[in-house]
Amino acid sequence: MKKYTLILAVFFMAFSVNGQDLDAFFNKADAFLKANVSNGLVAYKKIHDNPEALYNLLNLAEGIAVDKTDAKNYQAFWINAYNLSVIKGIIENYPTNSPLANAGFFDKVKHNIGGKNITLNDIEHKLLRAQFNDARFHFVLVCGAIGCPPLISEAYLPSTLNKLMDTQTKKALNGDFLMVNIKKKRVEVSQIMEWYKEDFTMNGTTEIDFINKYRTEKIPANFKIKYFEYNWQLNKQ
Structure with missing residues (x-):
């Protein structure tokens, strides 16, 4: 009995420490x-001139483990981890005009996050x-x-995740992520919707169905879709 009690105590201690680290990471x-x-x-x-805060933050993220069954914490953690790792990749190659100017930026360079490389x-x-x-x-x-949707000046938190994801989607689809040409009965959208078309047409829906779910001024279902070229210039101040 004492053996199992000790195991449980160690488990809950580890869970508590990891939870504290996750909260610290979000903050x-x-x-x-x-x-x-x-x-x-x-x-x-x-x-780039003072990277300590970023490196300390990502060092903290190295040892944090979040199970995907804890969906909100998991998604919030990995969204923030992605965005912060992009910034780290840029400053390690700074000055640069585009992430694509750095070989393997997205598919080769490894990041130590969440116990993974x-x-x-x-x-x-x-x-x-x-x-x-x-x-x-x-x-x-x-x-x-x-060309990406804009980075927000706050972290995604489990408590705000769904609201912020909705907000950012609405901003993009009611903003310059797409352009509507009434005369030509056409909507021009970011290449993101071409590259990941399967994500925007799940469950038998069309791209316009997805857009209209978040767009204030609805687009007629018979409008054609055209994709405009992605702008890979750096999103720098």
Whole structure:
């Protein structure tokens, strides 16, 4: 009996410590983003000149483990981890004009996060998209370019996750993520919707169905879809 009691005590102690680390990560990420992001643009030079806060934050994230069954904590953790790792990748190659100017930025360079040694693509495609059928990820994972939806100046928290994902999706689809041409009965949208078409057409819906779910001024179902070229220039202040 004493043996099992000890095992349980160790388990709950580890759970408590990990929970404290996760809360600390969210708090520090929130403070970091508030200090370095404005109107969707990132102060890369400022961070490059004084990177300690970012490195300390990502060092904390190395030992945090969140199970995917704890969906809100898991998604919030990995969304923040992705966005912060993008910033880290940029400042390690600073000055640079685009994330694509750095070989393997998304698919080769590894990041030590959550007990894993993974790429940015691993976070996006394996840990998030493959686990949850939610196209809103494309509006909160920010790749360091102007063509991405804007990075917000706060951390995604489990308590605000769903609201912020909705807000960012609505901002994009009611903003410059798409352009409507009434005369030509056409809507031009970001290439994100071409690259990940399967995410926007799940369960038999169309891309326009998805857009209209979040858009104030609805687009007629018979409008054609065209994709405009992605802007890979750095989202810098």
